Amino acid sequence: MTEAVKNSTQWDRIAATQQFKDLMATKKVFIVPAFIFFVVYYFALPILVGYAPAFMSIRVGHVNIAYLFALSQFVVAWVIAGLYVKAANDFDRLSQDIIEKSDGQGGR
Amino acid sequence: MSTSLVMFLVFIAITLGITYWASKRSAGASAYFAAGRQITAWQNGVAVAGDYMSAASFLGIAGLIAFFGYDGFMYSVGWLVAYLTVLLVVAEPLRNAGKYTMADVLAYRLKARPVRAMASISTLTVSTFYMIAQMVGAGTLVALLLKGSGIKFPTAVIGVGILMIIYVVFGGMLATTWVQIIKAILLMGGTILLSILVMAHFGFSFGAFFDAVGHVTYHDAKGAEVVKDFLQPGLRYKPPYGALDLISLGIALIFGTAGLPHILVRFYTVPDAKTARHSVVWAMVLIGSFYIMTTFLGFGAATIVGQDFIKKNGGTNMSAPLLAQALAGNVFFAFISAIAFATILAVVAGLTISASTSFAHDFWTNVVHKGVERAPGEEVRVARVAAFVVGFVAMGIAILLGPTANVAFLVALAFAVASSANLPVIVLSIFWKRFNTMGAVMGLAVGLVASIGLILVSPSIMGIDPPTVVGAARHPIQAVPWFKLENPAILSVPLGFLGAILGTLLTKEPEAEEKFNELLVRSNTGLGAEKAVAH
Numbered sequence: 262m263t264e265a266v267k268n269s270t271q272w273d274r275i276a277a278t279q280q281f282k283d284l285m286a287t288k289k290v291f292i293v294p295a296f297i298f299f300v301v302y303y304f305a306l307p308i309l310v311g312y313a314p315a316f317m318s319i320r321v322g323h324v325n326i327a328y329l330f331a332l333s334q335f336v337v338a339w340v341i342a343g344l345y346v347k348a349a350n351d352f353d354r355l356s357q358d359i360i361e362k363s364d365g366q367g368g369r
Numbered sequence: 370m371s372t373s374l375v376m377f378l379v380f381i382a383i384t385l386g387i388t389y390w391a392s393k394r395s396a397g398a399s400a401y402f403a404a405g406r407q408i409t410a411w412q413n414g415v416a417v418a419g420d421y422m423s424a425a426s427f428l429g430i431a432g433l434i435a436f437f438g439y440d441g442f443m444y445s446v447g448w449l450v451a452y453l454t455v456l457l458v459v460a461e462p463l464r465n466a467g468k469y470t471m472a473d474v475l476a477y478r479l480k481a482r483p484v485r486a487m488a489s490i491s492t493l494t495v496s497t498f499y500m501i502a503q504m505v506g507a508g509t510l511v512a513l514l515l516k517g518s519g520i521k522f523p524t525a526v527i528g529v530g531i532l533m534i535i536y537v538v539f540g541g542m543l544a545t546t547w548v549q550i551i552k553a554i555l556l557m558g559g560t561i562l563l564s565i566l567v568m569a570h571f572g573f574s575f576g577a578f579f580d581a582v583g584h585v586t587y588h589d590a591k592g593a594e595v596v597k598d599f600l601q602p603g604l605r606y607k608p609p610y611g612a613l614d615l616i617s618l619g620i621a622l623i624f625g626t627a628g629l630p631h632i633l634v635r636f637y638t639v640p641d642a643k644t645a646r647h648s649v650v651w652a653m654v655l656i657g658s659f660y661i662m663t664t665f666l667g668f669g670a671a672t673i674v675g676q677d678f679i680k681k682n683g684g685t686n687m688s689a690p691l692l693a694q695a696l697a698g699n700v701f702f703a704f705i706s707a708i709a710f711a712t713i714l715a716v717v718a719g720l721t722i723s724a725s726t727s728f729a730h731d732f733w734t735n736v737v738h739k740g741v742e743r744a745p746g747e748e749v750r751v752a753r754v755a756a757f758v759v760g761f762v763a764m765g766i767a768i769l770l771g772p773t774a775n776v777a778f779l780v781a782l783a784f785a786v787a788s789s790a791n792l793p794v795i796v797l798s799i800f801w802k803r804f805n806t807m808g809a810v811m812g813l814a815v816g817l818v819a820s821i822g823l824i825l826v827s828p829s830i831m832g833i834d835p836p837t838v839v840g841a842a843r844h845p846i847q848a849v850p851w852f853k854l855e856n857p858a859i860l861s862v863p864l865g866f867l868g869a870i871l872g873t874l875l876t877k878e879p880e881a882e883e884k885f886n887e888l889l890v891r892s893n894t895g896l897g898a899e900k901a902v903a904h
Contacts, residue, residue: 272887275896284893292457300623303450307619310443310602311612318601323579327439327602334446335657342456342653349646356894363896 275363284355291348295341302337306330372700373514376707380555381532384548384714388536391544399902401541401749402469402726406901408546408638414651416546417635419553420719421448421626421652422659424506424686424712425780427556430660431692432685434667436676438585438599440606441667445660447619449653451626456649459627461642462799462892468899470723471633471791472731474892475798478884480806482736487813489731491790492630494817495783496724497763499631500717502779504529504767506686507713512772513683514690514706522772529714530764536718537725537756541749542638545718552708552715557655559708563689564662566696567669578665581672588677599671614854618781621858625784628791631723640901666692717763725755771840778829778855782820785857789865790816797869799892802885804869805878812869819864823857826850 275281310317310327317327395401408416426448433441467473472488504526511525520528536544571578585599597604606615626632636645670679670688674695679688690709694702729752734742742748794812797804824830831851832844852860891897 272884272890275890275894276886281890281894288893296453296457299450299453303447303623304616304619306443306446307612307615311606311615314602323576323583325600328442328600331439331443331446332661334450335661338450338453338653339657341453342650345456346646346650349643353643356896359890359894360896 271363275359278359278362280355280359280362284352284359287348287355288352291345295345299337299341303334306334372703373706376703377511377515377710380707380711380714383551384532384536384544387547387551388540388544391540391547395539395541395543397902398469398746398748399899400543401752402722402730403634403637403899404542404546406638406640406899408648410639410644410647411651412546412550413635413639413644413648415553415655416549416638417632417648417652418655418659419549419556419715420631420635421656422553422556422712423503423716423780424510424709425502426659426663427560427712428506428510428686428689428709430663431666431670431689432679432687433605434599434663435670435674435679435688436685437605438582438597438668438671439602440604442664443602443615444618445663447622448626449657449660451622452649452653452656454623454627455632456646456653459633459795460636460645460649461895463633463795464636464639464642464645465895465898466888466892467637469634469637469730470727471628471630471795472727472735474888475794475809476735477798477888477891478881479798479804479809479878481740483806484809485731486736487810488791488794489727489736491786491813491817492727492731493724493759494821495630495786495791496720496727497759498779498786499783500720500724500759500763501766501770502783503713503717503720504763505770505772507710507717508767509772510686510706510709510713513687514710523768526764526767529717530760530767532714533717533721534757534760536714537721537760538753542634542722545715545722546635546638548718549715552711553655555708555711557659559705560659560662560666562701563669563693563696563705564665567665567673567692570669570673570696578668578672582668585671585675587675599668610853613859614856617854617856617859620862621781621784621788621856623788624792624862625788625858628787628795629783630727630787630791631719634723634726637899641898642895669696721756721759724759725752728752728755728759778824778827781829781856782824785820785824785861786817788816788858789820789861790814793862793865793869797866797873799888801873802882803873805873805876805881807876807878808869808871808873811872812865815868816861816865819861819868820857823852823861827852827855827857829855 319326321329399405430441430445433444463474466477472485475484475488507529508522508526512520512522536548582600583598584596586594586596589595639645639648666689670692674691679691682691690702690705693705729748733751734740734748790813793816794809828850830844831846831848833847834843
């Protein structure tokens with residue numbers, strides 16, 4: 262299995278490059294906060310509905326806070342998805358550089 | 370009612386035509402299992418949405434909102450938000466590092482046989498439970514929708530089962546994808562039309578609509594008239610366990626959607642990770658719009674039709690079709706019913722192909738035959754046989770359970786297993802260098818056992834019924850439930866992670882750690898990813 266060994270060192274070398282580290286750092290800067298934000302924002306809904314029903318029932322116009330908060334979840338999810346697609350263009354650019362530098366190694 | 374039957378038959382004819390077309394293009398494993406990886410972003414996005422918007426969403430959530438108002442709507446929020454986990458965490462790494470199944474990613478740096486065997490068991494469990502729920506739903510619905518045509522529950526189940534087997538066995542992933550796309554477009558079209566009709570009923574005034582929702586009148590079990598504000602939370606989820614149950618459901622959705630095998634396999638049908646990403650966004654636009662419109666469907670049914678009438682004419686699941694009938698007569702009722710039927714068929718086909726792919730690729734080729742196909746095309750042949758078997762088993766169980774069986778918990782179970790068994794090991798395998806084979810096997814096993822065990826002692830299975838409840842509608846265990854929540858995820862997801870972490874820490878596997886960089890580079894850059902096959 263010499264080829265596997267060779268390949269495996271090849272991957273280690275790419276993983277150690279500054280470019281790859283930059284890619285991982287760029288991804289982390291977006292994905293970690295985005296994930297934490299949406300999880301917190303989403304679970305606020307059942308928690309508030311369950312433990313602060315009086316607050317959630319306050320009427321706003323023809324509807325109430327509970328309904329508006331639920332609707333806002335859709336908007337927030339779409340906005341995060343949109344921001345991610347934008348941020349991911351940078352990820353693609355960085356990945357492309359790494360793939361080109363690897364001289365097609367590992368590719369088929 | 371025969372209009373319904375005609376529309377069913379038109380849909381069946383179109384989808385069989387597609388299957389015939391696809392069967393000529395499904396030669397070879399990559400073509401059969403992954404549609405040649407040539408599905409475009411919008412096509413896959415629509416198909417993902419189609420796989421996800423089951424009859425449970427269309428009929429079930431409309432019914433929940435019609436009967437429980439706001440609580441039903443809150444239920445639909447999580448189904449969209451869950452896609453952020455798919456988008457941010459799993460879709461791209463999976464496409465970059467895998468071939469046909471979720472287990473491909475796990476097997477990358479772990480010992481293939483034990484990991485694939487466990488992953489296959491988990492996939493088959495999720496798919497089969499989900500499918501049985503859909504089949505029972507299908508049988509009940511078709512029998513109800515075609516009332517008067519003489520088609521009864523078992524016939525309906527067999528009909529649905531045979532059609533889905535034909536799609537999958539002959540048309541493979543390509544046919545399944547197109548059946549899904551057509552159904553999703555029909556479903557969106559029907560929902561938009563229904564929403565516009567509801568608003569037209571209220572003179573296109575949101576004020577008038579929501580004022581009516583604030584004063585919904587119906588009769589309770591004792592026959593007394595009740596007026597309720599349907600925007601008020603708490604009609605379904607009541608103290609002391611209501612809030613916890615909702616949080617637990619949220620956990621199952623947020624972590625489970627990204628672990629559903631029939632959703633994950635969809636990302637192998639596109640050419641690359643970027644397309645996978647864009648297809649998730651397409652799916653989110655469709656799924657989000659759909660669930661927002663459930664407001665009009667559900668509240669429309671509550672105000673225009675009223676739950677007194679719905680109860681007498683087929684129950685909660687008939688809310689949306691009955692709303693269509695009230696607003697635009699029998700032809701529209703037939704159209705909406707045909708959409709519901711198309712929805713069920715497409716979803717069971719998607720489940721069947723993910724189950725049979727996992728059996729053929731993970732279990733047969735990689736576990737039994739150690740990764741070697743003994744003859745060209747064997748994997749596809751085995752998958753076709755598996756689709757037959759899976760289809761017949763699901764039909765058999767659905768007929769045995771009968772139309773009155775309480776099957777909602779089977780869907781909860783599928784999500785619980787996906788979130789507690791599949792997701793922890795996918796995430797840890799991508800992000801944790803130390804993760805190893807024992808961790809994956811224990812994570813999958815603990816997640817699986819914990820979800821099934823907790824559901825067995827939950828109010829879905831255990832409960833004390835009054836003697837008036839008879840037959841399959843009775844709880845199988847007549848006792849006070851030990852676990853108070855309907856959804857086990859709040860406990861089973863942490864247990865799944867704990868199992869995976871403990872299993873990892875108890876053993877050492879240097880090979881798995883050595884290959885971490887390979888998986889890391891592959892999953893993040895797409896270097897060496899499976900390419901689309903050119904025609």
